[in-house]
Amino acid sequence: MQGLRIGAATRPLNAAEAPSMISMRDVSAGGRPELPVVVPTIPASAGALVRGRNGRLLILKPTYKGGWTVPGGVVEIGESPWEACRRETKEECGLDVTAGRLVCLDFLRPRPGRPGGMRILFDCGVFDDAVLDTVVIQPAEIAESRVLPLETALPLLSGPVRRRVRAACESNQVRYLEDGRPVEGIRS
Numbered sequence: 001m002q003g004l005r006i007g008a009a010t011r012p013l014n015a016a017e018a019p020s021m022i023s024m025r026d027v028s029a030g031g032r033p034e035l036p037v038v039v040p041t042i043p044a045s046a047g048a049l050v051r052g053r054n055g056r057l058l059i060l061k062p063t064y065k066g067g068w069t070v071p072g073g074v075v076e077i078g079e080s081p082w083e084a085c086r087r088e089t090k091e092e093c094g095l096d097v098t099a100g101r102l103v104c105l106d107f108l109r110p111r112p113g114r115p116g117g118m119r120i121l122f123d124c125g126v127f128d129d130a131v132l133d134t135v136v137i138q139p140a141e142i143a144e145s146r147v148l149p150l151e152t153a154l155p156l157l158s159g160p161v162r163r164r165v166r167a168a169c170e171s172n173q174v175r176y177l178e179d180g181r182p183v184e185g186i187r188s
Contacts (some may be wrong), residue, residue, distance in 0.1 A: 020079050032166035043117035046085040047072030048097055048124045049163070049168060053131050057153045057165070060092060060137070061144040067158030068146075070121075070165065071095070081120040089124070093145055094136035097124040106177040108160065 048071045050058040059068045073088035075081050080099065091095050102121035110116035135145050146153070150169060154162050163180035173188045182188075 028185070043115050044075040044081060044084075044120065045073055045117065046081040046088065046120045046122065047164070048073055048085050048089045048100070048122055049103065049165065050089065050093075050095060050097070050124050050132075051126045052129060052147045053126060055150050056147045058093070058127075058132060058135065058145065058147050058149050059148055059153050059156060060142045061146075063139075063143045065158075067161075068153070068156040069158060069161050072121075075120075082122065085122050085124070092138050092142050094134065095127075095131070097122075100124045101176050103171075104175045104177065106160070106164050106180055108179055112177045119160070119164060121167060121168055 047069070050071060051077035052058065060071060061068050071089040071092045072085060073092070075084040077085070085100065086097050089095050102120070103123045104119075105145065106119040106121070108114075108116045108119060132147050135147075137143075137145050146156075148156075150165075154166060157165060160180040164175075164177065167175040167177060167182070171188050175188045176183060176186050
């Protein structure tokens with residue numbers, strides 16, 4: 001596992017480098033040892049539910065992967081999930097989202113070739129058709145956009161995104177999922 005070393009220096013540190021015991025020579029004049037700490041890294045992304053009137057949903061067709069998705073992307077270092085949601089929505093389709101509500105948190109377990117991580121979904125509200133008509137896609141990342149009735153849009157979304165969107169739209173409370181599925185013992 002790699003992480004950050006917190007103390008005198010900040011650099012990658014693996015578990016083999018972490019000390020198993022602290023001696024008095026490791027204690028600074030202030031009386032506290034400077035311990036190397038391995039901090040796990042968990043990738044995160046944030047997405048936006050951008051809805052139109054009459055139960056319609058804005059979906060995007062990425063150029064870099066199969067299926068359709070909602071606006072969103074990776075949370076960058078130092079950025080909050082809400083900031084990432086707003087930035088990615090602006091970059092991918094030209095819309096400024098100024099208000100939102102957390103609707104879903106989904107933990108994806110790592111798999112071979114996929115790092116897993118946290119997926120955060122915000123409901124950014126209902127927009128007038130005049131606003132949705134101003135969508136301008138970023139052609140390097142987005143091939144096409146559509147505003148479709150939810151039941152028409154859901155089958156087009158990739159599996160994990162579809163499960164998050166469906167869970168969020170079926171509840172008025174924040175939904176917690178793991179690998180896109182409800183977790184026994186967690187109430188929403």
